Amino acid sequence: MTAAQPLPTLEITALEKRFGETQVLRSIDLNVRNGELVFVIGPSGSGKSTMLRCCNRLEEPTSGAIHVSGKPMLGIPRKELDRMRLQVGMVFQGFFLYPHLTALKNVTLAQRKALKRPRAEAEARALEMLDKVGLKHKADAMPSELSGGQQQRVAIARALALDPKVMLFDEPTSALDPELVGSVLKVMRDLREGGMTMIVVSHEMQFAREAADRVVFMDGGVIVEEGPPEEIFGNPKSDRLKAFLSRVSGEAA
Amino acid sequence: MDTIIDAFFNIDIMRQATPLLLKGAWVTLQLCAVVILLGLFGGLGLALLASSGSAALRLPAFVFIDIFRAIPPLILLILIYAGLPFVGVRVPPFVAVCIAFLLNNSAYFAEIFRSGIKAIPKGQMEAARATGLSPAQAQTWVILPQAIRNVLPDLLSNVVEIVKLTSIASVVSLSELLYSANMARAVTYNSSPLVMAAGLYLLLLWPLVRVISRFQRGLSISH
Amino acid sequence: MDFFNAFLNPEIIARYLPALIRAVWVTLWISVLVVISGLALGALLAGLRAYQKRWLSWPIVLFADLMRALPPLVLMLVLFFGLPSVGIILADWFVLYLILTLVLAAFVEEIFWATMTSLPRGQWEAGAATGLSFLQVLLHVIFPQSLRMNIPPLVNRSLTISKMTAYGSVIGVKEIVSVAGSAQAFSGSATPLTMAALAYLIIFYPAMLLSRYIENRFHYEH
Ligand SMILES: Nc1ncnc2c1ncn2[C@@H]1O[C@H](COP(=O)(O)OP(=O)(O)OP(=O)(O)O)[C@@H](O)[C@H]1O
Ligand SMILES: [Mg+2]
Numbered sequence: 156m157t158a159a160q161p162l163p164t165l166e167i168t169a170l171e172k173r174f175g176e177t178q179v180l181r182s183i184d185l186n187v188r189n190g191e192l193v194f195v196i197g198p199s200g201s202g203k204s205t206m207l208r209c210c211n212r213l214e215e216p217t218s219g220a221i222h223v224s225g226k227p228m229l230g231i232p233r234k235e236l237d238r239m240r241l242q243v244g245m246v247f248q249g250f251f252l253y254p255h256l257t258a259l260k261n262v263t264l265a266q267r268k269a270l271k272r273p274r275a276e277a278e279a280r281a282l283e284m285l286d287k288v289g290l291k292h293k294a295d296a297m298p299s300e301l302s303g304g305q306q307q308r309v310a311i312a313r314a315l316a317l318d319p320k321v322m323l324f325d326e327p328t329s330a331l332d333p334e335l336v337g338s339v340l341k342v343m344r345d346l347r348e349g350g351m352t353m354i355v356v357s358h359e360m361q362f363a364r365e366a367a368d369r370v371v372f373m374d375g376g377v378i379v380e381e382g383p384p385e386e387i388f389g390n391p392k393s394d395r396l397k398a399f400l401s402r403v404s405g406e407a408a
Numbered sequence: 409m410d411t412i413i414d415a416f417f418n419i420d421i422m423r424q425a426t427p428l429l430l431k432g433a434w435v436t437l438q439l440c441a442v443v444i445l446l447g448l449f450g451g452l453g454l455a456l457l458a459s460s461g462s463a464a465l466r467l468p469a470f471v472f473i474d475i476f477r478a479i480p481p482l483i484l485l486i487l488i489y490a491g492l493p494f495v496g497v498r499v500p501p502f503v504a505v506c507i508a509f510l511l512n513n514s515a516y517f518a519e520i521f522r523s524g525i526k527a528i529p530k531g532q533m534e535a536a537r538a539t540g541l542s543p544a545q546a547q548t549w550v551i552l553p554q555a556i557r558n559v560l561p562d563l564l565s566n567v568v569e570i571v572k573l574t575s576i577a578s579v580v581s582l583s584e585l586l587y588s589a590n591m592a593r594a595v596t597y598n599s600s601p602l603v604m605a606a607g608l609y610l611l612l613l614w615p616l617v618r619v620i621s622r623f624q625r626g627l628s629i630s631h
Numbered sequence: 632m633d634f635f636n637a638f639l640n641p642e643i644i645a646r647y648l649p650a651l652i653r654a655v656w657v658t659l660w661i662s663v664l665v666v667i668s669g670l671a672l673g674a675l676l677a678g679l680r681a682y683q684k685r686w687l688s689w690p691i692v693l694f695a696d697l698m699r700a701l702p703p704l705v706l707m708l709v710l711f712f713g714l715p716s717v718g719i720i721l722a723d724w725f726v727l728y729l730i731l732t733l734v735l736a737a738f739v740e741e742i743f744w745a746t747m748t749s750l751p752r753g754q755w756e757a758g759a760a761t762g763l764s765f766l767q768v769l770l771h772v773i774f775p776q777s778l779r780m781n782i783p784p785l786v787n788r789s790l791t792i793s794k795m796t797a798y799g800s801v802i803g804v805k806e807i808v809s810v811a812g813s814a815q816a817f818s819g820s821a822t823p824l825t826m827a828a829l830a831y832l833i834i835f836y837p838a839m840l841l842s843r844y845i846e847n848r849f850h851y852e853h
Binding site (some may be wrong): 177211213233234237238239240241243244245247249250251252253255264265268269270306313314317322 | 767779
């Protein structure tokens, strides 16, 4: 790396992941620049979720390296890992809000316990984030009183409140009814405008066209092709990507 | 260390006590068979009453269930065994235990069956009635089989509880396992027979306890 | 009437009421101690087991199995009669308290463990992903949810074990059954036994109704 190049916010190097016998990721290299939105597509089982989950070590990589703003995620002590995870926000397909806590408390919990922010500061920050996702008025609602789209937006606020360097989205809208998808995508679009660095695994191709800086196509645990959205969607090179795209557009039609 | 072995794991004394304890274990097994069956049938009957549409049936069933869940089986047993002679009814220990256990176990089994029945969606009853079954037929052939399958783990737990509970029969001098072991302890001034009895209970119940834990196993925890 | 004279003789009721009330207090405070320490110990054990270290889990599982498979009365007798012969003398009430606490803890541990492992994996992961340490996830995310989901079984199990304080009579704890038993022997009447049963009804019948209410109330949705 030369000094002239700015440090990638997220740097995945030669990442491998095996589950027992099955090799799920083979030598993944992916750098995400500051403020970049990388959109990941690929057939089911191609390893997209596994790659994201390796980035904050919800899955333990078999080998390779991951750096966030130049600092290693792997081979660090447990305490340090908890601190590093604060820099990597994650949004799950299933939301996973804490059902026993209000929306506000969901957003303050890690701020208080992991970041040790004082209560007042954590709550102020939480309200600010809830406002950002359009749910300030639902601060005192329990997750069970929120729609799926609202729950997902609270989950985004929960991650954002920790001031992560990069946000990982694993099919954030796949569990939502179609009419609720838009509200979540809008929040993600706003985030991007605000300069957040993001990796998004999703099937919302329209969103990719509009918002992605780069689209990465994965299949069989490798990155088969990557490029700007217009290239990937308009001029796919590999047969596998062509097949995938025609299958997806077939489904959509 | 030696004193501990001598006080709790004295092989000689255990050997001496073996015939007595095996006899006691046999009584315990017989007792279990009787009281578990009594409790199952009593409980099922009560549960059906408690789940019935008519409040006149439901209410007494609930009162019965709650009363006999509230009173410790030990005092119930003593009351029956030591109390009935005062009104001229003398019951042998085995019968006293059976009566006390019937009252207590029915209440507990009834709660289990009842919660199982309650958990079956209303639609099941409606579907069964729509195919021309009477309420009683629907209850018997559609609701109950599902309910029982769902509460099997709880039934098994309760069976374990009952087997353990039979040890209170020792209080009314029924020569079951604990009574026999305690006799042997008193005669030998040594606790090893009690430890041996514990071993026999374990032999019987540990496998069941393992099975119960298996029933409850969920996913694994992620670190 | 014969029956009333035998089971509800007013004179005998009056004579033994004070002693029985004292016995009720003994039963109550031992029960309360047992429930508090049993719940605490059980929760602690479940928490330790969550670390999934073999050397920790193994003894905990063994402990929970033994305490659930052995009749508490047997355990009490082993301790009560056995310990003095190795030079340890424990007060009768302490033996009762100790055994019931351990038994309750075993059940509580199993109850918590079952839900902790059946909560969606995502709950653990969401916590970890926001930088919470394992202990913090356990304390602030997993444990409160397990507690809420388990209030009915915890209440039921606590009540069942509280009623086992009656076993104290076998080793001479001056609780309800033992006081009623000696009163019966002295008075030659079954009335004290009836009083004991009524005392339990007064204490535990409302508790049964309460547990019913709780069961209906705490249908916890996920
Ligand atoms: N914990 C696990 N143990 C064993 N195999 C696993 C595990 N998690 C994932 N896999 C396997 O790894 C492969 C990749 O899974 P992954 O979830 O990363 O795919 P994906 O691209 O996210 O698919 P989808 O689009 O369906 O979400 C799959 O074949 C899956 O069966
Ligand atoms: Mg996936």
